[in-house]
Amino acid sequence: MNTLIFRTAAPLIVIVMLVFAVFVLLRGHNEPGGGFIAGLIAAAAIAVYGMSAGVPAVERALRLPPLSIAGVGILLAIASGLLSAVVAAPFLTGLWTFIHLGETEVALSTPMLFDFGVFLVVFGTVSAIFLALETAGEAG
DSSP states (O other): OOOHHHHHHHHHHHHHHHHHHHHHHHTTTTSSOOHHHHHHHHHHHHHHHHHHHOHHHHHHHHOSOHHHHHHHHHHHHHHHHHGGGGGTOOTTOOOEEEEEETTEEEEEEHHHHHHHHHHHHHHHHHHHHHHHHHHHHHHO
């Protein structure tokens, strides 16, 4: 399956998939989407890249082991829940702050931080599984 056409088209496919994953992640609480499905889309992009360029290229592109990425995601998800303790609210209570950038107001929230943590957990875990399967496939 590693044809010249696939190797040539794969980088463009990966870029489109990663941009779509960010789009799905950022719209998660207002419309369908969120961290879980965005993590799956991003991991699928890594799988496409791995099939076209090989596991070493994926490992160089990620720069961190995938399970470390998943660990950071777990810490972010827990931190998003613990931030509510600062204002004496129950665990995982949603908190919002608004940043003014010129005439635009940007809302930052703990649910967004939680979604990003879920994204990293799913992305790191599924990518680790893919890399393990791809490495086993290359050896056998």
